[in-house]
Amino acid sequence: MPRGDDRPRRPPSGFEGARLTMIEIFAYEFMQRALFAGVIASVLCGVIGIYVILNRIVFIGGGIAHTAFGGIGLGYLLGMDPLIFAVLFSVAAALGIGAISDRSRVSEDTAIGVFWAAGMSLGIVFVSLSRGYAPDLFDYLFGNILAVSWNDVLLISVLTLGMIILVALLYKDLLILSFDPSYGEAVGLPTRELRLLLLCMVALSVVVLIKIVGIILVIALLTIPGAIGRQHAQSLKRIMAISIFLGASFVLVGLVLSYQLNIPSGATIILTASGTFFASTLLTR
C-alpha cells in the first residue's frame, strides 16, 4: 500500500467496524469540508466540462493536468504551496499547447504528449531534488478530498465564481467557438484568443480538481457529468444543470462509499461516475 493514504480517517477506536449513518458521517468537520469542496467543484465541472467535450479538448485537459505535476514538484522543492505552482504550470501548458498546435507544424496531440511527459518528469526531478519527505505527494496524483482545508475551499469557491462569471459574459461567443469556429472567424470572432482563454479556464479548473480527485483522474470528473448530461438533454444550459447535479451526486456517493468500505476517495468518486456513464450509455443507445 502506498504511503500517501487517502482513505477516510476512521473515527477513534470505539467506532471501529461500526457502520455509520450519513448524518453521523457528516458530523465530522473534515467530511463537511470534503462535501463542500466537492459540491462547488461539481458546479465548476458542470459549467466547464461540456465545453471541454464539445470542443474535443478532453486530452488537452489531460496534458494540462499532468504538466501541473511539474509545478507541484517545484512547490515541494521551494517549500511553498504546491497548488500555486500548479496554477502557473497548468496555465503555461494551456498556452503552450494552444500556441504550438496553432502556429507550428507540430500537431496538437504531439504537443499534448510532450507537455504531459515533460511536466511529469520535471515534477519527479524536483521532488527528488527536494530530498524532503513528501507524505501527501500521492494525494496530488490520486486526490484526497478528505485532506481539503478551509483555505482550499475558499480557493475553489473563488475560482469557480470567476469561471461562472466568464462563461456568463462569453456565453454566446463560446457557443459560436464550440459550434462553428470557421464561421466565427468569418464574422470577426477572435477565435484564436477565445480558444486560448478556454484552455486557460480548463487549466484553472484542473487545479481545483487536483485536490479532489488528483492529477490522473481529473479529466474523468471534468467530462463524465457533461457526457451523461448530453445523452439526456438538447440544450447547453440544461446539460450544465444536469452535469452539476450529477457531479455533486458522484462526489456524495463516492465519499460515503469510500468511507464505509475504507477505500480511496478519489478513485471511488471516479468509479461511481464512470459506472453511471456506462449504465447511461447502455440505456440511451
Added chain:
Amino acid sequence: MTGASAVSIEDLSVYLGGRTVLEDVNIEVKEGDFLGLIGPNGGGKTTLLKAILGLIKPPRGRVLVLGMSPEEARKRVGYLPQKSLFDPKFPISALEVVMMGRYGKRGLFGRYSPEDRDAALAALSAVGMLEEKDREIGGLSGGQQQRIFVARALVSEPELLLLDEPATGIDSSRQREFYELLSELNEKMTIIMVSHDISAVSTYVKKIACVNRKLYYHSSKELTAEDIEEAYQCPVEMIAHGVPHRVLREHD
C-alpha cells in the same frame, strides 16, 4: 440598385504556402448582381470569397466591398461557409444557430437583444423554417440545415451575401426550390455564389465568372469555350439549350 459597386477587385494576387492561388484578379460586381463563381477544385474560389470577407490579407491588389475595406464592410456582409463539419449531435437549436449571425452587431461580450431574436425569427421565416426554430440542428435534413445556415447569413440584414457551395447536402429534388429562394433574396441584395453545379448556376444567376488561379469574366452570363477550357485545363463541350451554357467535362 443604382448600379453602384458592391465588390471591386483590382490586380488581386494571393499566395498561400508558396503557391499562387489567385493571380491578377480583376472583377467589378454591381449592386443587385447575382454572380456565380465556377471553377475546378483548388482553383481559388473559396480564397476569393475569403479575400472579399477580409479573412486573407492580399499581398498585392486592392479589394473594396460596398465602397470600403473588407473588414469594415464585414458587418454588412452575410456569409454561408462551405458545408461545415459541425458535430451533428451538438446541443443547439435552429434559432440559436441563426442568432449567431447577429454576432457582428453585438461583438465580443455583447448580449443578444429582443431585436436580435426578432431578426432571427424573421430570417427563419424568410427561408421557410420558422416552424422548426426549436428543433435541434442535427435532427434536420441536409436541405433544412442549409436553409438554417442561409438564415444565419441573412439575419444581419446584409447588403451582400456570399455563398460557398450552398446546395451541398440538399436533395436534388429540393435544389430547385432552394435556388428559387436565392433568386427571391437577390431582389433585395447582391449575391455571390460559389458552385460546382454549372447547369444550376447558369439557370439562376445573372452573371458567371470562372476561377482557376486567374479569373475569367465578361460581366455577363456568357463564357467562351476558350475561357472555360483555359480555366479547367481540359477540353469542354458546350451545349446551348435555351440555358445559355451547359458545360460537360471530358476526362481521359
